[in-house]
Amino acid sequence: MPPTLVVPLTVRTRTADGAEIRLLLEADVDAPERTPAADLERVAMAIVVPAAEEAVRRRDLAALEADPTAGLDQVGGDLLRVRVVAVEHLIVSPSADPDGGRPHGRR
Numbered sequence: 014m015p016p017t018l019v020v021p022l023t024v025r026t027r028t029a030d031g032a033e034i035r036l037l038l039e040a041d042v043d044a045p046e047r048t049p050a051a052d053l054e055r056v057a058m059a060i061v062v063p064a065a066e067e068a069v070r071r072r073d074l075a076a077l078e079a080d081p082t083a084g085l086d087q088v089g090g091d092l093l094r095v096r097v098v099a100v101e102h103l104i105v106s107p108s109a110d111p112d113g114g115r116p117h118g119r120r
């Protein structure tokens with residue numbers, strides 16, 4: 014049986030309804046023994062990150078909260094298995110707004 018490398022990945026994108034999300038994922042990558050770990054990590058990043066971004070962009074926040082793994086279970090076929098470790102809804106505070114939360118045009 015080929016060795017499995019666990020590749021931690023972070024994906025930050027927006028849902029269909031505009032919520033900013035950060036996904037913490039683990040991709041299990043199976044490969045021949047002679048494949049360097051760095052190559053396996055690049056493969057995981059090239060396949061999983063865009064697929065996860067697309068899966069999130071197609072769903073709204075409520076659907077993502079209900080089932081964060083939907084849409085990711087088919088990523089990579091026999092090469093990869095993806096586990097969702099965490100889903101964070103990122104909320105920007107008004108203090109982080111360069112305008113201080115004021116409407117544009119008012120100072």
